[in-house]
Amino acid sequence: MSPKIVLHYLDQSRADRIIWLLEELGLDYELKTYKRGRDMVSPPELKRVHPLGKSPVLEVDGKKLIESGYIVDYVIRHFDNNKVLAADNxxxxxxxxxxxxxxxxxxxxxxxxxxxxxxxxxxxxxxxxxxxxxxxxxxxxxxxxxxxxxxxxxxxxxxxxxxxxxxxxxxxxxxxxxxxxxxxxxxxxxxxxxxxxxxxxxxxxxxxxxxxxxxxxxxxxxxxxxxx
Amino acid sequence: MSPKIVLHYLDQSRADRIIWLLEELGLDYELKTYKRGRDMVSPPELKRVHPLGKSPVLEVDGKKLIESGYIVDYVIRHFDNNKVLAADNxxxxxxxxxxxxxxxxxxxxxxxxxxxxxxxxxxxxxxxxxxxxxxxxxxxxxxxxxxxxxxxxxxxxxxxxxxxxxxxxxxxxxxxxxxxxxxxxxxxxxxxxxxxxxxxxxxxxxxxxxxxxxxxxxxxxxxxxxxx
CATH class of the missing domain: 1.20.1050.10 (Glutathione S-transferase Yfyf (Class Pi); Chain A, domain 2)
Structure with a gap:
């Protein structure tokens, strides 16, 4: 069964490489978007997604992943079934x-x-x-x-x-x-x-x-x- | 054969957790130390070890590893033979x-x-x-x-x-x-x-x-x- 993926995407954030990653792997995902507040601050809604309140957060079957490096590693380890991005050696x-x-x-x-x-x-x-x-x-x-x-x-x-x-x-x-x-x-x-x-x-x-x-x-x- | 490990340790740097890691695993290692220059700047000798000139650098059989998170991961994956630090599940x-x-x-x-x-x-x-x-x-x-x-x-x-x-x-x-x-x-x-x-x-x-x-x-x- 394919995973249920939700990308929590804050405007002008590092989430742009995660949406690209999902597209490279051809994965289905829902996009939830957030706008920044005054002084570019992350909005309180993101704190309700994850206590650190940062973006990106990638939700995979209800599990919430943070940290861009970890997210990229996790997604490739778990969902790169056709070895599109995986290492050759x-x-x-x-x-x-x-x-x-x-x-x-x-x-x-x-x-x-x-x-x-x-x-x-x-x-x-x-x-x-x-x-x-x-x-x-x-x-x-x-x-x-x-x-x-x-x-x-x-x-x-x-x-x-x-x-x-x-x-x-x-x-x-x-x-x-x-x-x-x-x-x-x-x-x-x-x-x-x-x-x-x-x-x-x-x-x-x-x-x-x-x-x-x-x-x-x-x-x-x-x-x-x-x-x- | 045990690996030849050299820890390049800059005074007052993040190298202190890598020396601790090596001690936890009981690994043999050589310690090469470096003092900071004026304004706490990393000395040029470290740039000759690795082009980014940061500390820690961990040399393993001549291969130079950087980035604390990667070094910890690498050392545990390769040298934690008795599963002292490895995950249980x-x-x-x-x-x-x-x-x-x-x-x-x-x-x-x-x-x-x-x-x-x-x-x-x-x-x-x-x-x-x-x-x-x-x-x-x-x-x-x-x-x-x-x-x-x-x-x-x-x-x-x-x-x-x-x-x-x-x-x-x-x-x-x-x-x-x-x-x-x-x-x-x-x-x-x-x-x-x-x-x-x-x-x-x-x-x-x-x-x-x-x-x-x-x-x-x-x-x-x-x-x-x-x-x-």
């Missing part, structure tokens, strides 16, 4: 497992700090010269060097894996699913350049051309959801 | 897997932001009234509520698991290993209270009383390493 499996930890465990933190410094810069007008100095110091000492370090590493991973434009092995895997979110953000925030990140830019094009990715985008749009 | 295995993603994927970010706001407060003396306002806003709108949310969730997990003071099942698991770091930090930064977090405080006592934990502390001390 043990070495690839280890690379994918590392990617699932790495994307959320290390890459996202400097991006969130960069988001916070953007907010700091938007403070009271008269204080802005000083606020810009404070934000600039946090960016130059922590956020920007760490984002660049992570992007250089991902560029190298893609280069090492060869010409198919994907992160691990011969076909799409969970590594591609999980790295999409920070790399899309990196592009939108102008952290990518064609000189330094040709492989990352090619990867983004490769992904965005996929049918399943486009289907996910259509469904997001029809549900009134937008990407961060 | 499928349900526990899922809980442990989630914990390994959750600890680094969600809990650490607000702690790192709180560390950054502490740095912001230490800016030039004359600017401190405004710096305190900026830091206070980031703390009250993001860092503190998110830290409290995570701690309440972990308190509930421990309560739900019953009286043994551990996170999953009947014995110590990777979940206990991975949650130790943020919970120790939470105690040191005074985020814990006996009224709100009795189970977390009991867990910290339970862990710190373990022989393997004490052996790890002795070895850290003898190598001149200190905990963050």
């Amino acid at each position: 043990e070495e690839d499996a280890e690379k994918i497992s590392l990617a699932l930890h790495h994307a959320e465990g290390s890459i996202m933190t400097p991006f969130i700090v960069a988001l916070i410094t953007t907010k700091i810069r938007e403070g009271p007008f008269l204080a802005r010269p000083l606020l810009n100095i404070v934000a600039g110091r946090v960016e130059s000492s922590y956020a920007v060097p760490n984002i660049n370090l992570q992007l250089d590493y991902l560029e190298q991973l893609l280069k090492d894996n060869g010409s198919n434009g994907l992160f691990v092995g011969e076909h799409l895997t969970g590594a591609d699913i999980i790295y999409m979110f920070p790399l899309r953000i990196a592009k939108e925030r102008n952290f990518l350049s064609i000189q330094r990140h040709p492989n990352i830019l090619k990867y983004l094009e490769t992904i965005q051309a996929r049918d399943a990715y486009k289907r996910a985008e259509t469904r997001e749009r029809e549900a009134g959801m937008s990407k961060i | 499928e349900e526990d295995a899922e809980k442990i897997s989630l914990a390994l993603h959750h600890a680094e994927g969600s809990i650490m970010t607000p702690f790192i932001v709180a560390l950054i706001t502490t740095k912001i407060r230490e800016g030039p003396f004359l600017a401190r009234p405004l710096l305190n306002i900026v830091a206070g806003r980031v703390e009250s709108s993001y860092a503190v509520p998110n830290i409290n949310l995570q701690l309440d969730y972990l308190e509930q997990l421990l309560k739900d698991n019953g009286s043994n003071g551990l996170f999953v099942g009947e014995h110590l698991t990777g979940a206990d290993i991975i949650y130790m770091f943020p919970l120790r930090i939470a105690k040191e930064r005074n985020f814990l209270s006996i009224q709100r977090h009795p189970n977390i405080l009991k867990y910290l006592e339970t862990i710190q009383a373990r022989d393997a934990y004490k052996r790890a502390e002795t070895r850290e001390r003898e190598a001149g390493m200190s905990k963050i």
Whole structure:
């Protein structure tokens, strides 16, 4: 029997790679959507879904899964019956497992700090010269060097894996699913350049051309959801 | 044949739970230590170990593993021959897997932001009234509520698991290993209270009383390493 899947999707959140994952595997799912409150805060309705109140939450036969890396791993382990995304060998499996930890465990933190410094810069007008100095110091000492370090590493991973434009092995895997979110953000925030990140830019094009990715985008749009 | 293990340990870093993990499993390992530079920055020597230049890095037969959640998972999958830390059943295995993603994927970010706001407060003396306002806003709108949310969730997990003071099942698991770091930090930064977090405080006592934990502390001390 196919599982009953509900994706709890908060507008402008990391849920966009989970809807894409479900489309890649051709799974049926219900989409429940949530809008952010003032100051971009997650609404109280999401706390009633799961006490941490974050997005995505993936409900599978009533069991509520959280954490993007865990969700991607869980879904592929349990529902990738045709081995569409599964690793072809043990070495690839280890690379994918590392990617699932790495994307959320290390890459996202400097991006969130960069988001916070953007907010700091938007403070009271008269204080802005000083606020810009404070934000600039946090960016130059922590956020920007760490984002660049992570992007250089991902560029190298893609280069090492060869010409198919994907992160691990011969076909799409969970590594591609999980790295999409920070790399899309990196592009939108102008952290990518064609000189330094040709492989990352090619990867983004490769992904965005996929049918399943486009289907996910259509469904997001029809549900009134937008990407961060 | 036993694996050749080298733990690359940066002073005041997340490596302290990996040395504890190795002690719990009774594995032989070499300890290579690194001191932080000015402004607490990771030294260039660590970049020669791994391009991301972070700690911990665990070298296993020459293969370099990064990401705490992945390292804990890898070591238990490959070297827990006597099933000391391994899950007793499928349900526990899922809980442990989630914990390994959750600890680094969600809990650490607000702690790192709180560390950054502490740095912001230490800016030039004359600017401190405004710096305190900026830091206070980031703390009250993001860092503190998110830290409290995570701690309440972990308190509930421990309560739900019953009286043994551990996170999953009947014995110590990777979940206990991975949650130790943020919970120790939470105690040191005074985020814990006996009224709100009795189970977390009991867990910290339970862990710190373990022989393997004490052996790890002795070895850290003898190598001149200190905990963050």
